[in-house]
Amino acid sequence: MVIAMSEMIVITCEELCPDQFTNLVRRDTNGAVVTFLGTTRDTFEGRRVIRLEYEAYEEMAYRKLEEIRQQLKAEFGVEDVAIGHRIGVVDIGEISLVVAVASPHRSEAFNACHEAVNRLKHSVPIWKKEFYEGGEHWVACEDHMFQERTESSPEPLAAPADND
Amino acid sequence: MVIAMSEMIVITCEELCPDQFTNLVRRDTNGAVVTFLGTTRDTFEGRRVIRLEYEAYEEMAYRKLEEIRQQLKAEFGVEDVAIGHRIGVVDIGEISLVVAVASPHRSEAFNACHEAVNRLKHSVPIWKKEFYEGGEHWVACEDHMFQERTESSPEPLAAPADND
Amino acid sequence: MELSVRFFALYRERAGCSVASVAVPEGATVAELVASVRALYPRLAPPDVQIVVAVNEEYADPETSLHANDEICLIPPVSGGD
Amino acid sequence: MELSVRFFALYRERAGCSVASVAVPEGATVAELVASVRALYPRLAPPDVQIVVAVNEEYADPETSLHANDEICLIPPVSGGD
Numbered sequence: 001m002v003i004a005m006s007e008m009i010v011i012t013c014e015e016l017c018p019d020q021f022t023n024l025v026r027r028d029t030n031g032a033v034v035t036f037l038g039t040t041r042d043t044f045e046g047r048r049v050i051r052l053e054y055e056a057y058e059e060m061a062y063r064k065l066e067e068i069r070q071q072l073k074a075e076f077g078v079e080d081v082a083i084g085h086r087i088g089v090v091d092i093g094e095i096s097l098v099v100a101v102a103s104p105h106r107s108e109a110f111n112a113c114h115e116a117v118n119r120l121k122h123s124v125p126i127w128k129k130e131f132y133e134g135g136e137h138w139v140a141c142e143d144h145m146f147q148e149r150t151e152s153s154p155e156p157l158a159a160p161a162d163n164d
Numbered sequence: 165m166v167i168a169m170s171e172m173i174v175i176t177c178e179e180l181c182p183d184q185f186t187n188l189v190r191r192d193t194n195g196a197v198v199t200f201l202g203t204t205r206d207t208f209e210g211r212r213v214i215r216l217e218y219e220a221y222e223e224m225a226y227r228k229l230e231e232i233r234q235q236l237k238a239e240f241g242v243e244d245v246a247i248g249h250r251i252g253v254v255d256i257g258e259i260s261l262v263v264a265v266a267s268p269h270r271s272e273a274f275n276a277c278h279e280a281v282n283r284l285k286h287s288v289p290i291w292k293k294e295f296y297e298g299g300e301h302w303v304a305c306e307d308h309m310f311q312e313r314t315e316s317s318p319e320p321l322a323a324p325a326d327n328d
Numbered sequence: 329m330e331l332s333v334r335f336f337a338l339y340r341e342r343a344g345c346s347v348a349s350v351a352v353p354e355g356a357t358v359a360e361l362v363a364s365v366r367a368l369y370p371r372l373a374p375p376d377v378q379i380v381v382a383v384n385e386e387y388a389d390p391e392t393s394l395h396a397n398d399e400i401c402l403i404p405p406v407s408g409g410d
Numbered sequence: 411m412e413l414s415v416r417f418f419a420l421y422r423e424r425a426g427c428s429v430a431s432v433a434v435p436e437g438a439t440v441a442e443l444v445a446s447v448r449a450l451y452p453r454l455a456p457p458d459v460q461i462v463v464a465v466n467e468e469y470a471d472p473e474t475s476l477h478a479n480d481e482i483c484l485i486p487p488v489s490g491g492d
Contacts, residue, residue, distance in 0.1 A: 018199070019183055026203065028257045033201040034277075037186065041195040041268060055337050057401055060385040093192045104205060108282055113198075114274045125382065125403050127337035138338040140405040217418050223485055288484050289464065291419035300419040301441040304487040 009012030009065045010084040016095045024082040030105035034113040040090050044139070053098060054087040055134055057125040061085070064124040076112035078103040083116065084147040085126060098129075106129035142160055173229045174248040175222055177229035178261045188246040196270035198277040204254050208303070211296040218260060219249040221289040228288040232280055240276035242267040247280065249290060251317070260292075268301035329354055332357060333365060334401040339379075343369045347351075352394065358383065359390035361400065372402075411436055413476060414448060414458035416483040421461075434476065440465065447484065454484075462487075482489045 022035045023130060024045075071082045079150050084098040099116045103109035128139040172188060174180075186199045190224050233245045248262040263280045267273035292303040331350050335343045350364050356380045366372060366379075373379055380403040381388050387403070394400065415427045416431050432446050434452065440463045448454060455461055456462070462485040465469050473490075 018186060022182060022199075022201065026201075026257065028204075028206040031203055031205040033203060034185075035182070035199045036274075037190075037199070038195065038270070039190065039195055040192075043193040054200075055340075057334070057382070057403070060382055060401070063385050064237065065257040083278065094367050106200065106202070106278070110274060110278045112268070117270055122388075122406060125336065125401075125406060127404060127406065129337070138341075138404065149182070220424075221416070221418050221464070221485070222482070224464055227467050286488060289418065289483075289488060291486060291488065293419070302423075302486065322476075 018140040021082040021100040025080040031103040032109040034109040036099040053129045177252040185246040189244040194266040196273040197266045198273040200263040209321040217293045338404045420486045
């Protein structure tokens, strides 16, 4: 099931195909396309991760992604931006995020793509739940915001700096 | 005909497929993959471009690309880097360069990929000839290095700052 | 007025539901709504944690006045990650 | 000694060939080789343009001494582009 609403912004439960997004932004007037993939790492803050699960407030996430897309086009002068976010279960090594940016020149494409990912992680209502050996954990939510710990709150193997 | 010598560095006369390079660097330990595509623009310094032709000193280009790959892995701590460069005729909109970089975190991947393209453009012996309406032109070679103009030397439609 | 409030992610799990109906006075603010929700679901978040609210798909200040039929969602901290 | 010199891109077109045999004294430097090549192909580059040379697939200084069987290539300015 594809929940997408615009050709350039896709929120979907299905596997993301990077080429789809890269090709959406390619134009003959552009010399540079930068594509970012966010993939599920097998470790997070010292714990072995089994899988991730993403949950979105879809209507607002779509609006926020479109807002970021328009901001970047205006601020960096890039030709176009396409964003895909997968929700639901994402197994290790699979792609949860694709951001493709095209521009006549490469610097703008690199900068706008990097900034797109940064903004996305701060303002788009999509949450990541990590399933690791022996427990589960909403990323960011339970890291340093809640002193109160649930039964299943994680005990990291290593002690990362920003955990508690 | 593929002239490639290593799996991670490809110099080829055939069409480049971005996914091939992205997939070469993906690992379960990585959270970020940044892929750059250089494509043939339909204009260059105000002239309408018909096609590009790339020529390489292949043996040395391969060595230099491998050198850049090793430098970036050491300097940025990225997991891996794959580079593909097309030579021969590259039509408008087609891909001449692919650089894919994977890393546990995104900042290193963006920085290393951008730096890879910059270094590549400065030290790898690959030359670009532009065929435009009414002439042809070795890029960089004839821009500001040679006062002596050939018969076919270009007369730009606009007057870009760094031409002559 | 009765407002419908949606919960996501951690808040959804802690509330034990995706949506709740919450009674507040006409013209109540976001801050007042949050106080009512906290009273209904005390385990939602510790008192020192500010709960972010979206009204009609936009982040809202605590002083924002609410109206019947507003689309109200409680937004846990967004994932971050690098 | 006779050295084989390869030309690429603009230099190849201006020389009218891909490879040339150039006679230089035993132990000649890159700078001396370039002078000999310029004498044979005066249209290669204007006098104020420094011609970059690669010896055995590595960029070489003008003072580098050359040996028989060295792989010598004249390297026009690399494409740049943004």
